[in-house]
Amino acid sequence: MAKPRAKRALAYVTDRVRDRSFAGRIAIYIGSLALLFGLWEVASLVILKVKGVEYLPNPVKAITEMQRLGPLLFRNFWTSAWRLVLAILIAFSTGYPLGLLIGQERWLDRFFSPIIYIVYPIPQVAFILLLFLVFGIGNPVKVAIVAIAIFFQLLVSARGAAKEIDPEHVTSVLSAGASRFQTYWHVVIPETLPSILTSLRVSVGLGMAFLYIAEISGSVSPGRGGLGAFIKASSFNTTQQAAGILAMALLGLVLYVIIDIIERVVCRWRYTARRST
Amino acid sequence: MIDVRDVVVEYGKKAAAVRAVDGLSLRVAPGESLALIGPSGCGKSSLLFAMAGLIRPTAGTISVNGESLTRPRREIALILQNAGLLPWKTVWQNANLSLLLGREYPRVTAQAVLDELGLGEVKRRYPSELSEGMKRRVGVARALSTSPSVMLMDEPLASLDTLTKERIQDLFLRLWVRHAFALVLVTHDIEEAAFLGQRVAVLSDRPAQIKEIVENPAMGELNYRDTAAFADTVQRLRAGLER
């Protein structure tokens, strides 16, 4: 009697996993988070066992701490969030169009490619000190550091994507009488958007790392210095630090979800192919 | 009337230049159909793109109704090798690309054209949701949407199965009769050339030159594929290609 029941339970679970409805997707999300927190719990226990000190507080403690910190943590979260989002917007609105132009127009490519090849491989952190010295440690520089890093990322991938455009698509709109601008609007942009959005996801992680570095450099006011400053200021309180890290993860998650939603809307055509006809 | 005179198309510069079309001349009268047949890579697409105003010939002239051709024009439609549909646009948007790009034409025909091609039901779908044959028909709908007087086709039925291919060839024939455009069809399918060309120009290896023009006056007869005249044209085309 036990066996069929286990089988049925398994079938129930796999059905839920395959379920593409909204509820099904939420269930998968929760399951995946549960796995992550489970691993975290195990790591926390192992560290406690081996070292005898609770360097890594368990998830429950971290979440409770987030609640306790409340408005203070939220203020820092908000500071980091707007800095990161602003940097992403600046980098996207400059790096993406510029990358497309360089990828499409041969003379621009000849002129800019050497510059890109020289500047891109330098880790942009190397410029931090210079920027701090010249412009001080205020918000503009912190946003600028993140924006520069993402800018190059997006520039290089937009350039690559623009070179991969299917010439038949271009011929097709040209023969229908498209102007150069219309060629960009109807072919180059839609054809490169999926890979740019992928690149944007990578940029969120990259931007977060640079934001952290920018926020722990210079002034550290735990009040509204951003999550980086908050984490650094909590060096001797591991529980508080874990709460800060968790808040950072939450920021990343929110941004990923937003990018996913944007992709579903602007790349709608890529999601219909899976619809059965 | 489209008049191609001593057209040369070259790619690249000087020593590295590749000559795709070599001093080729031809004329297509209004409402006439001409098939161009030649081996792979001989320069057929290059010639057709020049006739569509998409590339400027290195030498020679192309004129349409007495005016020299410098850029794509509304009365010349081009159907590409793989239909050239944009995956991010629906069937309706793809078929009405010219309208979308701001070239005006009587809009009432749009729905009629889709219905005529049996695409009325699927106009909100994306190309990835269509069968190969349907995609080609959307390409045809786009070409018809501007009521062109010249229709250029670049291997429009390549890589389709025989039955679908013949069905769409029949469709082409009907459209040609009904809409009375001049048809220039590039193909490397001998039977297709014999079925759709009143005249068939046999091209040489690259660079493309006209080796021979085969007259095919009985084209368009009922069940033409089953007639002796068809078999005879096919025979002559094969001989011309091998020569």
Ligand SMILES: Nc1ncnc2c1ncn2[C@@H]1O[C@H](COP(=O)(O)OP(=O)(O)OP(=O)(O)O)[C@@H](O)[C@H]1O
């Ligand atoms: N944009 C280009 N730049 C350089 N060379 C080209 C270009 N387009 C075509 N060619 C060359 O010109 C020659 C003719 O090409 P074209 O596409 O006109 O041939 P085709 O007869 O249409 O071939 P296919 O049967 O494969 O479609 C080929 O050798 C090709 O490599």
Ligand SMILES: [Mg+2]
């Ligand atoms: Mg070709």
